[in-house]
Amino acid sequence: MKKYIFSFLIITLLASCSDYQLLEKNPNLPTSVPSSIILRNVLSGLNEGAWDDNMRFNQFYCSNYAYYDTNEYNWQSASLQYTSLKNVVKMEEEAVKSGAKALNPYSALGKFLRAYSYVNMTLRVGDLPVKDALQGLSVDKPKYDSQKEVFIQALKWLDDANNDLASLITTGDRTLDGDIYYGNNLKLWQKAVNTFRLRVLIHLSKKADDADLKVKQDFANVLSNPTKYPLMTDLSESLQYVWSVNNKYPRNPDNLGNNATRENMSKTYMDLLKGYKDPRVFVVAEPAEAQLAKGLKATDFDAYVGASSGEDLADMSTKAGRGEYSFQSRKRYYSSYTGENTFVVGYPELCFNVAEAINRGWVSGNAQDWYERGVKASMSFYGIADATAYLAQTSVKYAGNNATGLTQILNQKYIAFFQNSGYEAYFNWRRTGVPTFLVGPGTGNGTKIPLRFQYPLSELSTNADNVKAAISSQFGGSDDINSAIWLIK
Structure with a gap:
């Protein structure tokens, strides 16, 4: 009798375990996911965005409002x-x-x-x-x-x-x-x-x-x-993220009142554009109101003023409030939800990378041709169809396979990275020192630009x-x- 009861208990327990294994499976949860769905999610993660921390640390723009962000490089753990x-x-x-x-x-x-x-x-x-x-x-x-x-x-x-x-x-x-x-x-x-x-x-x-x-x-x-x-052979073949009304460009009509005037353009970026008399400045930025009040026109390069990333934040905020600094173009960046495409890996960068390799003597070829291709492609991205006059300027015309020519390539690559390609502008500065990043009390970290992030x-x-x-x-x-x-x- 005891053996019978014991055997019955074992059978009951086994049946219970079997029932439990069946019951614990949730029919509403998938046991596998199509590769296409996983791929879509992973590819979306390649887009590092625009008008975010990356771009502030690339010294393309500055925050002048501490509630949202500072310009300090007090970096901690990497993601x-x-x-x-x-x-x-x-x-x-x-x-x-x-x-x-x-x-x-x-x-x-x-x-x-x-x-x-x-x-x-x-x-x-x-x-x-x-x-x-x-x-x-x-x-x-x-x-x-x-x-x-x-x-x-x-x-x-x-x-x-x-x-x-x-x-x-x-x-x-x-x-x-x-x-x-x-x-x-x-x-x-x-x-x-x-x-x-x-x-x-x-x-x-x-x-x-x-x-x-x-x-x-x-x-x-x-x-x-x-x-x-x-x-890649042209701009259209760039690996680029296309924003949509369902996944809005970071600057759009919804946040116009939040940050349009609480961020201003950076001196590092703006001074390069102004120094080269670069028409891209008229596309991406607004003239400083204080400069217009002095009689300058929106078509004058000197009407565009950026703040040093190293400036004390309180001083920057005060000057921005007085109209001394240029803001990002509200017409370009706040008029729609789809904005401009964001490069992950762009064709202009390819052109400048090839030009740099030729300049350094790694490969044979025409560095000037690749340099000019990169400039033209970047200009085209901003709707500027003809770069002939721009490239003919003494400061822009390729100086040859020498140190000056290399600096020109690196500066133009930096300009083309504006609001694109994550930290690439910073990584290139760290590698070459071009362009000169500005420091001061506003950048923190003992007025040094960090060379890396910490481990998580x-x-x-x-x-x-x-x-x-x-x-x-x-x-x-x-x-x-x-x-x-x-x-x-």
């Missing part, structure tokens, strides 16, 4: 993209689960997205986990790889992505969906991959002679093999030993925002 990278892994898994071959458009773009995210992250902090990362529970405390190793891996991913896309284009694979940038066009994606690759190589300019990285050789190989490594606090709490080892090997044990990363040493 890293490992969650997005986990989504990339899931996207690849779901593509195969749904019947795709091992080589498919999602796996090819997955390699680009890995490279893009890792480059973005390492430019912020330095060393990062790569080999041990994204392994799930099997490696919960990943070791850090050096920044050099991060770049080597990123360049390999980009090369693999290019080759994979070429194969898919040849076979006519059209299974991609969810692409918010190129409408699932793999040929345009291949151009974006290789254009981004040249950006990565330019970031490595201080390591151009490294035998492992082969920066000069890689750049020349891409540029001299357009069939194997196609690049979450990493210090969950992977302390490894992140501390990385901090020790790079910066002598101090996670200091003013310490130079390997890339710029």
Whole structure:
């Protein structure tokens, strides 16, 4: 009898467990997500926005109202993209689960997205986990790889992505969906991959002679093999985010009363435009009211005045209130919800990167031609059809493959980055010192521009030993925002 009761209890418990396993599944929650939906979400995250912290730290504009923001560079923890990278892994898994071959458009773009995210992250902090990362529970405390190793891996991913896309284009694979940038066009994606690759190589300019990285050789190989490594050919092929009424441009009619006059243009940016007598200033900014009161016209370059990012915030606020500084063009930036497209990787940048490589002697070619292409493309973005007179000015005309010519290229690239491409303007300043960023009491941090962000606090709490080892090997044990990363040493 006892045996019978015991057996009955076991059967009952097993049945209960089975019932529980069935009951715990929520039929209203999906057990898988289409790769296209994951891709759309990840691609949306590539857009770093406009008129935000990035652009203030790029010294394109200033906040003159402390309630919203200051202009201080008291940077803390970086925001890293490992969650997005986990989504990339899931996207690849779901593509195969749904019947795709091992080589498919999602796996090819997955390699680009890995490279893009890792480059973005390492430019912020330095060393990062790569080999041990994204392994799930099997490696919960990943070791850090050096920044050099991060770049080597990123360049390999980009090369693999290019080759994979070429194969898919040849076979006519059209299974991609969810692409918010190129409408699932793999040929345009291949151009974006290789254009981004040249950006990565330019970031490595201080390591151009490294035998492992082969920066000069890689750049020349891409540029001299357009069939194997196609690049963007005009502005329309830029990897650019298009705003919509459902996802509004950051400056629009809804926030006109909040920040239109609580932000003013930066002297760093405005003085470059004025010095070059650049007509883009008339498009992006408004003349300072105080200058108009003196009798200047809206067509006078001297009517446009930017504030130094280093100015004391209270002083800036007072002067802005008196009309001494130019505001962003309310006609351009507050008249619609869709605004202007925001580059992730733009064609003008490509032109300036090629011009820089030629100027530095990495590759042969006509630097002036590429320089002028970049200027014309940027002008076109602002609706300026003819740049002939502008390019003929002594200050703008390419000075040749020398230091002056290089500064011209870098200044024009900075101008073209306005409200585009995330922190790229800052990263290029950090690498080259061009243009001169302004400092003072308003920028904080002991009137220094930081050279990096700190590692996230979450990493210090969950992977302390490894992140501390990385901090020790790079910066002598101090996670200091003013310490130079390997890339710029």
